[in-house]
Amino acid sequence: MKHSATLLFASGMIAAIAFASCSADRKADNDTVTFKKIEATKAYSLKGSAVDFETPADQSYGLQVQLLMPENMFGKDIAALRDSILDAAFDTTGTDLNTMIERIAAKISRENGYTLADTVLPDSVVRDTPRFTARFNGFYSIEGDVETLSASILSYAVTVSYYMPSAAHGMYNIRYINYDLTAGKVLTLADVFTAEGIAALPEIIRDYAVRMEASIGSTDITEIPCGGNFYLTPDSEIVFSYQPYEVASYAQGEIQIPIPAYILSQYLTPAALSLLL
Numbered sequence: 001m002k003h004s005a006t007l008l009f010a011s012g013m014i015a016a017i018a019f020a021s022c023s024a025d026r027k028a029d030n031d032t033v034t035f036k037k038i039e040a041t042k043a044y045s046l047k048g049s050a051v052d053f054e055t056p057a058d059q060s061y062g063l064q065v066q067l068l069m070p071e072n073m074f075g076k077d078i079a080a081l082r083d084s085i086l087d088a089a090f091d092t093t094g095t096d097l098n099t100m101i102e103r104i105a106a107k108i109s110r111e112n113g114y115t116l117a118d119t120v121l122p123d124s125v126v127r128d129t130p131r132f133t134a135r136f137n138g139f140y141s142i143e144g145d146v147e148t149l150s151a152s153i154l155s156y157a158v159t160v161s162y163y164m165p166s167a168a169h170g171m172y173n174i175r176y177i178n179y180d181l182t183a184g185k186v187l188t189l190a191d192v193f194t195a196e197g198i199a200a201l202p203e204i205i206r207d208y209a210v211r212m213e214a215s216i217g218s219t220d221i222t223e224i225p226c227g228g229n230f231y232l233t234p235d236s237e238i239v240f241s242y243q244p245y246e247v248a249s250y251a252q253g254e255i256q257i258p259i260p261a262y263i264l265s266q267y268l269t270p271a272a273l274s275l276l277l
Contacts, residue, residue: 030075038067062136067144076184088158088175137165154179155231176231189228197267
């Protein structure tokens with residue numbers, strides 16, 4: 001396939017959406033956890049792709065956003081939490097959803113050799129097919145939702161799925177954000193584990209993966225997950241997440257290795273010990 005075509009920006013089903021800060025005066029803010037659903041869909045076409053893909057018409061490409069965005073976490077400052085979610089979803093932060101969508105669309109186009117320009121797709125392409133991924137020849141989907149939630153910890157998952165027309169298969173990756181509801185803090189791997197613990201993790205995770213081989217298949221784990229990707233469960237498990245192709249074949253999908261926190265207690269920071277045990 002050639003990449004000399006132009007990715008065209010279509011009229012999409014999206015209103016101007018901005019992320020507003022939570023009101024400090026809202027009643028019972030210190031006693032509530034609330035979320036707001038953010039949804040948007042954009043439609044594109046690949047100019048000149050009819051020739052590239054040897055099809056009667058240019059290829060269509062859709063971009064969909066579905067985020068369950070935190071609004072209030074017991075009255076804590078959640079700016080860092082929201083920024084972490086947006087960074088995982090869009091590789092940037094900001095307050096205007098439209099701008100972030102345009103930036104991620106431009107990034108997709110650059111990575112695939114296309115540029116952006118305005119166009120309009122037929123209404124039938126946008127409306128007639130109920131399932132988003134079936135409306136277009138290719139798609140890019142961003143979903144954000146709660147993975148686990150307890151009285152003290154929120155673990156949030158951002159899933160990015162994408163497929164380019166005529167590709168052998170689609171791809172996806174899942175990034176997790178962990179938030180300490182008591183301290184009002186986004187937790188990194190270094191917040192949970194000591195330096196000694198981080199150094200010991202690859203061997204420990206590998207040993208657990210070997211025990212799970214009957215269910216997850218063979219893996220090649222030599223490092224902690226890329227970006228320190230993990231999430232915490234209400235049962236005090238620490239789940240390490242490897243993306244497709246990271247330590248196993250694509251068919252094996254996301255590889256999750258859950259380890260009870262008490263097994264790792266000697267490697268936990270004092271704050272993590274208090275939070276998890």
